[in-house]
Amino acid sequence: MKGPYPDIQGGGSLILAWQVRNKRILVVGGGEVAAGRIVNVLNADAKVTVVSPRSGLNDEVAYRIDQKQVEYIDRKFEPSDLDGVDMVLTAVDDPEASSQIFKLCKEKRIPANIADVPPECDFYFGSVHRDGPLQIMVSTNGNGPKLANIVRRQIADGLPSNIGAAVTRVGILRRKLRKIAPAQEEGPKRMQWMSKVCEQWSLDELCEMTEEDMEELLGYYKPNTIPSLESIYRDLATLSPYEKTDFQLLANANEDFRQIWETNNHKLDFHDPETHKTLTKAILQEDFGLPIDLPDDRLCPPIPNRSNYVAWIQRLLDSTAPNLQGGYDPQRQVIGLDIGTGASAIYTLLSLRCRPNWTMCATDIDKKSFDYASRNLAINNMMTRVKLLQTLQDQPLIPLQYLAVEKLDFTICNPPFFLSHADMHASLEGEDRKRKPPAVCTGAEVEMVCEGGDLGFVTRIVNESLVLRDKVTWLHGSGLDKEMGRSLEFRRYASRERHRSYRRHRERIPTISHSLQIPHTNPKRSRHRHLTAKQPTNLPRSSLDMGSRKEVRGQYRRAKRLEPLVSSTHEKAPAISSQWW
Ligand SMILES: C[C@@]1(CC(=O)O)C2=NC(=C\c3[nH]c(c(CCC(=O)O)c3CC(=O)O)Cc3[nH]c(c(CC(=O)O)c3CCC(=O)O)/C=C3\N/C(=C\2)[C@@H](CCC(=O)O)[C@]3(C)CC(=O)O)/[C@H]1CCC(=O)O
Ligand SMILES: NC(=O)c1ccc[n+]([C@@H]2O[C@H](COP(=O)([O-])OP(=O)(O)OC[C@H]3O[C@@H](n4cnc5c(N)ncnc54)[C@H](O)[C@@H]3O)[C@@H](O)[C@H]2O)c1
Numbered sequence: 001m002k003g004p005y006p007d008i009q010g011g012g013s014l015i016l017a018w019q020v021r022n023k024r025i026l027v028v029g030g031g032e033v034a035a036g037r038i039v040n041v042l043n044a045d046a047k048v049t050v051v052s053p054r055s056g057l058n059d060e061v062a063y064r065i066d067q068k069q070v071e072y073i074d075r076k077f078e079p080s081d082l083d084g085v086d087m088v089l090t091a092v093d094d095p096e097a098s099s100q101i102f103k104l105c106k107e108k109r110i111p112a113n114i115a116d117v118p119p120e121c122d123f124y125f126g127s128v129h130r131d132g133p134l135q136i137m138v139s140t141n142g143n144g145p146k147l148a149n150i151v152r153r154q155i156a157d158g159l160p161s162n163i164g165a166a167v168t169r170v171g172i173l174r175r176k177l178r179k180i181a182p183a184q185e186e187g188p189k190r191m192q193w194m195s196k197v198c199e200q201w202s203l204d205e206l207c208e209m210t211e212e213d214m215e216e217l218l219g220y221y222k223p224n225t226i227p228s229l230e231s232i233y234r235d236l237a238t239l240s241p242y243e244k245t246d247f248q249l250l251a252n253a254n255e256d257f258r259q260i261w262e263t264n265n266h267k268l269d270f271h272d273p274e275t276h277k278t279l280t281k282a283i284l285q286e287d288f289g290l291p292i293d294l295p296d297d298r299l300c301p302p303i304p305n306r307s308n309y310v311a312w313i314q315r316l317l318d319s320t321a322p323n324l325q326g327g328y329d330p331q332r333q334v335i336g337l338d339i340g341t342g343a344s345a346i347y348t349l350l351s352l353r354c355r356p357n358w359t360m361c362a363t364d365i366d367k368k369s370f371d372y373a374s375r376n377l378a379i380n381n382m383m384t385r386v387k388l389l390q391t392l393q394d395q396p397l398i399p400l401q402y403l404a405v406e407k408l409d410f411t412i413c414n415p416p417f418f419l420s421h422a423d424m425h426a427s428l429e430g431e432d433r434k435r436k437p438p439a440v441c442t443g444a445e446v447e448m449v450c451e452g453g454d455l456g457f458v459t460r461i462v463n464e465s466l467v468l469r470d471k472v473t474w475l476h477g478s479g480l481d482k483e484m485g486r487s488l489e490f491r492r493y494a495s496r497e498r499h500r501s502y503r504r505h506r507e508r509i510p511t512i513s514h515s516l517q518i519p520h521t522n523p524k525r526s527r528h529r530h531l532t533a534k535q536p537t538n539l540p541r542s543s544l545d546m547g548s549r550k551e552v553r554g555q556y557r558r559a560k561r562l563e564p565l566v567s568s569t570h571e572k573a574p575a576i577s578s579q580w581w
Helices: 032-043 059-066 095-108 145-157 163-180 184-200 203-208 211-218 247-253 255-263 273-288 303-318 346-354 367-379 421-428 453-471 482-494 527-532 541-550 555-560 568-572
Strands: 024-028 047-051 071-073 087-090 112-114 127-131 134-138 334-339 358-364 386-390 408-413 472-475
Touching: 024 032, 032 047, 032 059, 032 087, 047 059, 087 095, 095 112, 127 145, 127 163, 134 145, 134 163, 163 184, 163 203, 163 211, 247 255, 247 273, 255 273, 273 303, 273 346, 303 346, 303 408, 303 472, 334 346, 346 358, 346 367, 346 408, 358 367, 367 386, 408 453, 453 472
Parallel strands: 024 047, 024 087, 047 071, 087 112, 334 358, 334 408, 358 386, 408 472
Antiparallel strands: 127 134
């Protein structure tokens, strides 16, 4: 005997997860206790019949009947009610009826719970906590039902808030694994690999795992290794910028987009809001595994521009890590602020999606945008990595104090462009222009118009950063042109600060970024330029295992991804070959 083996304690119950899906369960009684039992068995997908005189129905049971969630027999129990029944639950205030039902069930060998008569129960109920597919049941084996309830609540309070979501994600991953490795003899390897994933990835990471991540992760099953989430993240900084989207490949990958693409004979009407929205959602879904929900009356971001911009910021940060010799440190904790995140929360979503060690703060003054942003972050299980703040018009744009954040590595924003309602409409309708804008703009006034237009907005940011000084490292604001840059330079000069400014010419989104932290008298000899030269030897780590990841990539993504990364991507990065105002 090898031992030691567990002692037998006796006197307990056999606690099981009884599968009653589509089984016929009879509930006798329609009072308060019956109402609770009905919820339990409906949650387990049983087919439920309730028998009780209507006069004795409590409100909840009446509701279930009214909603047709259960079948209903309006009378007292009769023995024929047991025909074809798989399980019986009684909750009646009539001990004689209870006893009769119990005896009949024994004869027919139907498992039964007789609510107030424990000795006549084939099984007891327990106090249950439910979070998605996770269920925890506490039983005191008839000693103290109320205590069962108290213990259950204590256990539930101690659980991580995302445990149910993590279980859901693991369930999907397991099913996918069984598809790619179905063989019986794979069993031990499958189980061991699955256990290791659960052990090595945090709950947060498991929650964040998109289906796309799962596909990549499953590529590691064969060699029997467990990559970190970091190494399977889609790292924008390692990809070629979007230049031309292959709509046909996108249509092959995305059903909603395929419908629009085919209905319109492989042409896209960019002035049609629905087309624009479907395209945005399709690219986010297929390229980033980010499902989002967008209202019709708020800005719908064009993803290629936004993604290129976030990638550029990543490269800028990679090349300027304050405590490194210029390389990318995947462990580096970066915190950014998305000012006016909008309904899509696009910059925040992309930033978080592409770097696991980044966290974000996101603000918006518009309630509707704020609510949608929260929802989009929640859908993507990113709430634990973001601080969301609904701000007021007259509050700071960089509200460090309200966010309870010490320092920011960067701020990013898409400022409202227009000075007034009239200004906005004139521009969107193409007045004063030779042709109309190339695509529809569904932005609401609250996100498109502000005092001073985009210059006014970015000027506010710069002014705040001048007060915050080294609490903010980089400021980014699209919508700036050279003239604005000059006037900001003037402000900075006036405040006796020196800053650098970068401009991104590739997508023609002029951008000012400046550092308040490391001022240089002669920008041409700046440290950043110096560090840039070292880039090829300091490639992001995740770019190195692209070969193996490519195996499991979908056709659409594979077509867009760079061939194994070469140093030229970095050399090309606009942040690095920047110009000075
Ligand atoms: C877990 C839960 C599930 C559910 O009912 O769905 C459940 N009872 C719950 C609550 C509850 N029940 C009672 C009170 C009043 C306070 C108290 O007595 O403590 C409270 C508290 C309240 O209402 O808050 C009265 C009571 N219960 C039983 C009797 C008969 C007896 O003991 O003889 C009497 C009358 C006693 C008398 O007349 O003095 C018997 C049983 N109740 C059981 C389960 C089984 C044992 C489970 C276990 O021991 O763990 C068992 C044996 C059979 C069964 O029913 O399956 C549910 C928690 C729901 C939740 O989590 O919120
Ligand atoms: N196990 C537990 O956790 C627990 C907790 C509280 C109460 N109880 C016991 O459970 C029983 C039900 O409690 P309740 O609060 O739901 O009572 P209740 O008075 O709210 O409901 C009793 C229900 O039984 C129905 N009924 C009575 N005789 C019937 C018959 N012959 N056929 C069909 N339906 C009939 C009534 O119409 C009514 O809907 C009581 O005996 C009570 O002591 C058990």
